[in-house]
Amino acid sequence: MSTDHHIKLPEGSIEKTTTTLNMGPTHPATHGVFQNILELDGERIVSAEQTVGYIHRAFEKLAERRPLYQITTLTDRLNYCSSPINNMGWHMTCEKLLGVKTPKRVDYLRIIIMELARISDHLICNSVVGVDSGAFTGFLYVMQYRELIYEIYEEICGSRLTTNIGRIGGFERNFNATAFEKLERFLAEYPGVLKEFENLFTRNRIFMERTIGAGPISSERALNYGFTGPNLRAAGVDYDVRVHTPYSSYEDFEFEIPVGKTGDCYDRFLVRNQEMWQSLHLIRQAYRKVQEFKGADAEIYHADAPAYYLPQKKDVYTKMEALIWHFKIVMGETEIPPGEVYHSVEGGNGELGFYLISDGGRTPYRLHFRRPCFIYYQAYSELTKGAMLSDAVIVMSSLNLIAGEMDA
């Protein structure tokens, strides 16, 4: 056979030994709109470059033209897997600036909602890690219970994904009986489901071999990269905002902070699972504390701060004071003190911070969101260097990258 049949390559073309692969902006494995430009040698990743900003919506600029109570809807759209935590974080930032003290019952109700949100965030993340490693069952199985969590939100605020839940100073209405009924159903049924979910994965050999050693990070590097939340704890640092800077009366509760060791995908998975158990534990305690309020105390669902708490619509239509306060708040007649506040909450992905500068105007002078996703995504190229292409996918899903939070 003569050599004529061989393909003739142009001069110099075999010098390039790596392939460039675009993963994203729209790719089923990114679970959101962002791009990774991977440089591959065969199936090994030589380098990765991340591009973000595809769904940037300029929230920080928009916030400079919005009164405080209208910014809640912007925070919904940061980490949309756990928007109630973002909402509460924003309300607490405002309360800190305005000096509003919330009653204990409000704090406990908030903890119930925030921990439900944490569960819904983690269960999506962990089941998606399963999907990306080829195990689809767990994803569908836990999805039913995310649905139940969303139904609880619906009872409280009327919406499901972008919740806009609560107000500055408390909640827009008291939790109704159906909400507590559904919460009880969740508390009764979810532990069994989570147990079975863990059975599907934790000692599953295929899953373990896919995730152990994939995308590891040392605790020093994780801290240097500004990791927070489950991803930092998987690397072995027990930093949790709920413990270090308690807000919303977290200091009244008993709970543990699970930590990992290697910071790889498997540890991140385990930490998230353990956090779900801790969240369940917290919800039970909070629910018990809420039930202890009797009589008139059980009707408290907001702080007594008429100058900042938007009154109920039915009061606005029937009572003069409520109408006056409603008008004053909406028209920006209430006093907003000038000052600078940094407040952070433990979001689904880590420390979600709000840096609010007020110059006494009706709207913030400047508002900056510390978005954990945006900060730790820059470590992605270091995490995937030298790994296989299939690891790139699983590292991405186990970091729980949410495009909304990255781009703000």
Add this chain to the structure above:
Amino acid sequence: MSLTNETIKEKLIGKFGDQLSNFEEPYGLLTFEAPKDLNLKVMQFLYDDPELRFQFLTDLCAVNYPDRSGQELAVVYHLHNLVDNIRVRFKIFAPVEKPDIFTATQLYSSANWMERETYDFFGVNFVGHPNLKRILNVDEMDYFPLRKEFPLEDQTRIDKDDAMFGRGPLPEAANRGPVETPMPAGEPALPASGTPGATGQRQDWPNDTTKV
């Protein structure tokens, strides 16, 4: 919790003397200002000192104050000591014409994207940054959108005046009281239709239609 704001302040003043200014504690968070050329030295000191150990960069962002001449851009750092669980905030100011500030990427890898974001929105030039280019906005953009010179709303709208958001003087219309609309002298008012004698026509209209 051995470390307190007072200790940090004393240590900082002991090291840098009166170069640091405006020590405050809004909502319990120690805040101070540093000259812009000292930002790395201050951060390095806070990082390395065996007692201070501010080795976690929580947040980095900029603020635009167009009225402060020569100090239009502020860069704000939030640092966290995770061992003693104490935070500190410090600010540096730079003129908007030449906003050159040393990068913190050598100390904190996390500063990389935060500085790129700050550059993207405020145009702060971080000297020594390994890859200072836009991150959230398109590369072709030729302005820095979060500066105050770019107002957000449609400028033809008059119902969203700054005064209505608690800033600046009230617009003239708001101070004038009840609005008086004097009748223009030249044009006589039209008689209401239906009243006797009303033709419903202005004098400059052609009269042809009456012939029909």
